[in-house]
Amino acid sequence: MTNLSETRATDAGCDLLDRLLDRDGDAADGLRPTTLPFAPGVRLHLATDAVVLNARLEAEQGHRLTPPFWADVWAGGQGLAQHIIRHPELVAGRRVLDIASGSGIVAITAALAGAASVTANDIEPYALAAIALNSRSSGVSVTLRADDLLDGDGEDAEVVLAGDVFYREPMATRMSGFLARATARGACVLVGDPGRACLPSQRFAVVASYPLPMSGAGQDAQVSRTYVLQPRP
Numbered sequence: 001m002t003n004l005s006e007t008r009a010t011d012a013g014c015d016l017l018d019r020l021l022d023r024d025g026d027a028a029d030g031l032r033p034t035t036l037p038f039a040p041g042v043r044l045h046l047a048t049d050a051v052v053l054n055a056r057l058e059a060e061q062g063h064r065l066t067p068p069f070w071a072d073v074w075a076g077g078q079g080l081a082q083h084i085i086r087h088p089e090l091v092a093g094r095r096v097l098d099i100a101s102g103s104g105i106v107a108i109t110a111a112l113a114g115a116a117s118v119t120a121n122d123i124e125p126y127a128l129a130a131i132a133l134n135s136r137s138s139g140v141s142v143t144l145r146a147d148d149l150l151d152g153d154g155e156d157a158e159v160v161l162a163g164d165v166f167y168r169e170p171m172a173t174r175m176s177g178f179l180a181r182a183t184a185r186g187a188c189v190l191v192g193d194p195g196r197a198c199l200p201s202q203r204f205a206v207v208a209s210y211p212l213p214m215s216g217a218g219q220d221a222q223v224s225r226t227y228v229l230q231p232r233p
Helices: 004-018 050-061 075-086 105-112 125-138 171-184
Strands: 031-036 039-047 095-099 117-121 143-145 159-163 188-193 204-211 225-231
Touching: 004 125, 039 050, 039 075, 039 105, 039 125, 075 105, 075 159, 075 188, 075 204, 075 225, 095 105, 105 117, 105 125, 105 159, 117 125, 125 143, 159 171, 171 188, 171 225
Parallel strands: 095 117, 095 159, 117 143, 159 188
Antiparallel strands: 031 039, 188 225, 204 225
16 A cells, blocks of 8 residues: 555655656657556656756756756666566565666566565655656556665665666765675665676676667667676675
8 A cells, every 4th residue: 555655755756747748749858758668567757868858957957967867768777677577576575675766667667576565765856756757657656765875784675676876986886885785684686787887897796688678878879788787695
């Protein structure tokens, strides 16, 4: 059952992004509803052009903003979502935490795969709004958390999912420590990554690889394959 606080969070998120929705399909600075060819049931609202969308948001806010990573489907998230779809037993009936959730693609996929509960964490307000909107559009309930969790160990999550989280420092170093602590307390940790420069690859083992069925973020234009990783013992 969805509690009142979750309902309010979802409503607030949908309201925040409602003005950005491109209902006519011709706005370069808006969001378009998108179904994913590799993820049945997942419906996201993605940027028509993330650069133009970011310019619009910065003009409205009057200051520089974090780029709208939440408005694209990044390579690591695509791979992790495909892995969950092929192996729903990894999350079914378990408490799941999706860290640095972005658009919410991984969290939503886990919810559709039968997770007992899914928490999507991101510190970016627009990302939380996007997750709220996208989870509602996909017909699933996802709990939102806005606090910075990277100094912890994932608390009681039985599965910790991290899609494309090693794209820059100092986040990569903090994320590496967080995932190590989550692993040490017994959580199943899965990472999606196409081979980012900041990935500490020596700490992870590849468990699967997947082609990219969507072009996704502009930075991934030359990326054709992505990987699912687990921390080495």
